Amino acid sequence: METSNIVPFRPTHPGEVLKDEILFRGISKKDFADRIGMKPSNLSRLLRGDTDITIALAEKLEKALDIPASFWLRMQSTYNSDCQIIAERDIQEQKAIHEEKVLSDILNLKVLFNRLNIKKICFVQERLKQLKSIIGCNPLDVVKYQTSIYGTFKKSSTATDEKNMRSWLLLAYLATKKDIPTFEYVEGNAEKAALAICNIVHSTTFGEKDIKRILNKYGISYSIVEKLEKTPIDGFSAWINKYPSIVVTHRYNDMSRLVFDVLHELGHIAKHLHKDKDIIFISNGETISSMDNIEKEANRFAEEHLIADDKWMSLMQRSIKGLYSNNIVAALRKGAKELGLNPNIVLWRYRYETYNYALHSIKTTPIK
Known part of the structure; x- marks a missing residue:
């Protein structure tokens, strides 16, 4: 018979089982105390779980109830073991609660748990374990990485929620890890992808699936991650693992704007990411009119390829x-x-x- 590794939320003392048993049999506490030679006050303590069942007491219970002594001793052993495990679990839970509090100060955990389908009803340590498993590392490590390069982005002057921005970036990072391009990226592929996209844009009826197909052909990951509240993001480009990635939000339901956003990010890949693979570029409504030289270069790349x-x-x-x-x-x-x-x-x-x-x-x- 296999041993169960499931630990109950609360351990069950054998005294609780004994209490139910004598109640079911209609035996009064006083009569039962007499049967096993125990003071009624001591029996009450046992039924409350304040004392343990010893070998001698287990033998008396077997004689009085015809339930094997081994059953009572096994229940007592299981109770003792569960108490130790639960005590350790509680210590770990307190640590997890503290860690979650730290994370909640910098990330929108409610949104992350919802987007990543992590149930909030489980223990905090279990939620964090699932989150770390999905991310592949401690979430704090990703946040520290984001913070170290945050100054390289063009920030929007519109209302921005920093926690939601970090959370969206984390979701974008996970999406790019999942959407691995089939083909390898080589230098010059961003330029080829831009030309191929512009060719279908002007010559045929096209859809977003065609953009994704072309980017995949040239070794570029393409993902869609819907924006969060107060995150004015249209596009994102970064180097993830061994391939460049583009993420869009569909903030505007406009195919022409989407094409421009993709070409803008291809401009970053072609002109900037090959020089520094640790930079993240975020595009928003202000990026289009930005006077920043890097953004102007990406805009120019999109313009001259588009028309x-x-x-x-x-x-x-x-x-x-x-x-x-x-x-x-x-x-x-x-x-x-x-x-x-x-x-x-x-x-x-x-x-x-x-x-x-x-x-x-x-x-x-x-x-x-």
Whole structure:
């Protein structure tokens, strides 16, 4: 017979079982005390679990109840063992509670447990054990790594929750570890991936699955991690293990913007991550208009790949200044068609460059 390794939440003293047994048999405590030659006060202490069952007492119980002495002794031994294990568990639980408190000051554990499907009803030490198993290390180690490079990001001036930002970064890190590209990344693949994406953007009906397929072909991980509250993140790029990774949030349900965000992150991979693989880049609404040289380089990479400079200049040289919104849209659509460009991409870039995001007569294409 196998020995169970399950430890009860509370140990069961054999006195509790004895109390139920004499109650079931309809024996009064006084009569039972007389049967086993014990003072009623001592029997009460035994039934409360304040005293142990000895060999001599177990033999008396066997004679009085016809229940083997070995049963009572085994129950007492199990109770003693459970008490020791539970005492150690309680010590470890207190340590885990302290550790969780430290983590809760820097991470949104409620969100993490929910996103990672970790049940909150279990012991704290069990929750942390599951979290560490999923992450592959102590969560504090990842947070320290994030903190050490946090200053390299372009921070947003909009309301930002630092705990949610760290939590999202942790979720992004886990997603990139899971979404391992099938093919190996080699120098120059970010450029090739950008060209391939832009080719399908302007020539065919495409979806996000096509972007993921192309990135995978060139050894680049692609993941979607929905944003958390007060985390103004559109895109993320980093070097994870042996491959570069891109993570998007779908903060805006706009296919054209998604394409630009992906190309922007490819710009970071092509121009910046190969120099320093410990940097994390985060893109948000302000990144588009950032004056930071690194962000400007990534923006420029996206712009020139998305629409060639000569074609864009041709569009901008057309007589669209001073036109009403509807006429601007019509002129850009016509020019895009003549140049073999995706009108939605052209209109998005026009709004991006002119900051005219409220341009009328434009229906954004949802991410598909």
